[in-house]
Amino acid sequence: MPSGSSAAVTRLEACAGATHGRRPSAARPARLAAAARAFVRLEKPVDYQAIDDLPVDLVFMLLSPTGAGADHLKALAQVSRWLRDQAFVAKLRGAGSPDALYALFAA
Numbered sequence: 001m002p003s004g005s006s007a008a009v010t011r012l013e014a015c016a017g018a019t020h021g022r023r024p025s026a027a028r029p030a031r032l033a034a035a036a037r038a039f040v041r042l043e044k045p046v047d048y049q050a051i052d053d054l055p056v057d058l059v060f061m062l063l064s065p066t067g068a069g070a071d072h073l074k075a076l077a078q079v080s081r082w083l084r085d086q087a088f089v090a091k092l093r094g095a096g097s098p099d100a101l102y103a104l105f106a107a
Helices: 069-083 085-096 098-106
Strands: 007-010 018-022 035-048 056-063
Touching: 035 085, 035 098, 056 069, 056 085, 069 085, 085 098
Parallel strands: none
Antiparallel strands: 007 018, 035 056
16 A cells, blocks of 8 residues: 555455545545446556555456445455456456456456
């Protein structure tokens, strides 16, 4: 985690940890009606001082409205399952288009 950031870390089995911002108004936007996810595959991996000491090239963002604790945890668990599946991770890294990435997540 970059120095100076105030975040907690959730360990995702056999993969990098996930940070959680600790500013409640920023972490859980009041106007968000449902949980939202975003995925980014970085062209050049970055050293994020991850738990496994590997550079980060796959980034997930989960946004949840206030009171969506269980749904947020379910979404986080899904991300964890995806990242533990090395064949799925290889497909994420090899997908040639946004449509191919979408198809992986929609399957």
